[in-house]
Amino acid sequence: MRARRRKGAEEHLANxxxxxxxxxxxxxxxxxxxxxxxxxxxxxxxxxxxxxITGMALQNPDINYIGIDIQVSVLSYALDKVLASGAENIRxxxxxxxxxxxxxxxxxxxxxxLNFSDPWPKKKHTKxxxxxxxxxxxxxxxxxxxxxxxxxxxxxxxxxxxLASFSQYGMILKQVWLDLHASDFEGNVMTEYEKKFSxxxxxxxxxxxxx
Ligand code: SAH
Numbered sequence: 001m002r003a004r005r006r007k008g009a010e011e012h013l014a015n016x017x018x019x020x021x022x023x024x025x026x027x028x029x030x031x032x033x034x035x036x037x038x039x040x041x042x043x044x045x046x047x048x049x050x051x052x053i054t055g056m057a058l059q060n061p062d063i064n065y066i067g068i069d070i071q072v073s074v075l076s077y078a079l080d081k082v083l084a085s086g087a088e089n090i091r092x093x094x095x096x097x098x099x100x101x102x103x104x105x106x107x108x109x110x111x112x113x114l115n116f117s118d119p120w121p122k123k124k125h126t127k128x129x130x131x132x133x134x135x136x137x138x139x140x141x142x143x144x145x146x147x148x149x150x151x152x153x154x155x156x157x158x159x160x161x162x163l164a165s166f167s168q169y170g171m172i173l174k175q176v177w178l179d180l181h182a183s184d185f186e187g188n189v190m191t192e193y194e195k196k197f198s199x200x201x202x203x204x205x206x207x208x209x210x211x
Contacts, residue, residue, distance in 0.1 A: 002071070009076035013094065019082050020075075020092045027093075029105035034091065035064045040110035043068055045097040045130060045139075046117050048192055050078025053113075055189035057082075057090040063110075065090045068097060097130055097138070104142040112139050114151040116193035119158040131162035136169050140211050148210045152180065154197035159205040166209045177206040 013020045021027050021034070032038055040063050044053045047067030057065045067082075067090065069075045075094050082090050095103055117130040126132060131151065139149060149166070153159050166173060177183050181204055190198075198204055 003074045006073040006076055009073045012076045012079060013072065013092075016079055016083070019090065020079060020094070024093055024095055024103040028103050029108065031064075031066075031104070031108055035089065037064070039064050039089070041066065041108065042111040042113065043109050044113040044115060045100070046070075046114060047078060047092075048074055048116070050075075050081040050092075051195075052115055052189050052191040053078070053090060054081040054085045054087060057087040058085055059187065059189060061087075061089055063089065066093055067091075068093045068095060068100075070094070070096050098135060100138050101141050106141055107144045107147075109142045109147070110144065111147065112143060112149050114149065115191045116153055116155075116197075117151075117158065119153075119155040121157055126161075129158065129161065129165075131158070131165045133165060133169055136165065136171075143211065146210050148174070148208060150206070150208050152191070152194065152204055152206045154193070154202040154204055156205070159207070163207060166207070169211075171209045171211055174208040174210060178203065180204040180206045 027034060031041055042063055043066040045068050047053045047069050050067055053065050053067035067078050072094055075092055078092055082092065114130050120128045151162060177185060180188065181198055194204055
């Protein structure tokens with residue numbers, strides 16, 4: 001969903017080059033140098049306003065996180081959260097999830113999160129869904145062998161589609177939750193959309209799948 005333009009968003013990102021990677025092509029193959037350590041790197045594609053990725057960074061200091069969103073305004077709100085959090089193990093990237101192989105070397109990422117991705121319910125927009133096979137090709141390349149995707153959504157149609165898409169791709173579904181919040185899953189970090197939709201009483205679906 002397209003967010004309202006935020007005045008000064010571009011400048012805000014440009015003024016924080018420590019946390020916002022401004023020349024992402026140059027980062028390819030150098031992410032461990034950027035973080036200054038060899039800890040695992042987990043990314044969220046479509047990280048929105050950043051509650052999840054920032055919360056995860058605070059909860060798991062031994063993992064490095066990268067929040068990726070295509071929208072400047074949205075990412076600038078995520079930057080506010082990153083700065084307020086004081087977390088050092090997090091970076092932000094304003095790029096398109098379909099072109100991640102330009103910014104990450106093969107196997108450079110350890111785990112990939114998708115949360116509340118745009119559902120694109122019309123059949124003619126299937127190719128835009130972040131769980132469409134061309135996106136899976138991209139993710140597979142930057143993840144290690146048997147790399148994992150963890151996906152949450154409130155959207156039943158997108159969830160059903162994604163389970164089938166993972167399966168048709170030959171992925172293994174490790175675990176599926178049809179009502180995450182009613183389950184015994186521990187340490188769940190809520191996203192902005194998750195909070196909004198679960199407050200309205202919608203169930204949250206989750207799947208962990210690997211290549
Ligand atoms: N994960 C957040 C935001 C969900 S909204 C949450 O759960 O609250 C979906 C987000 O995906 C939007 O911010 C949108 O800008 C982003 N997005 C959509 N298509 C994208 C793409 N191709 N590459 C990167 N981000 C994308």
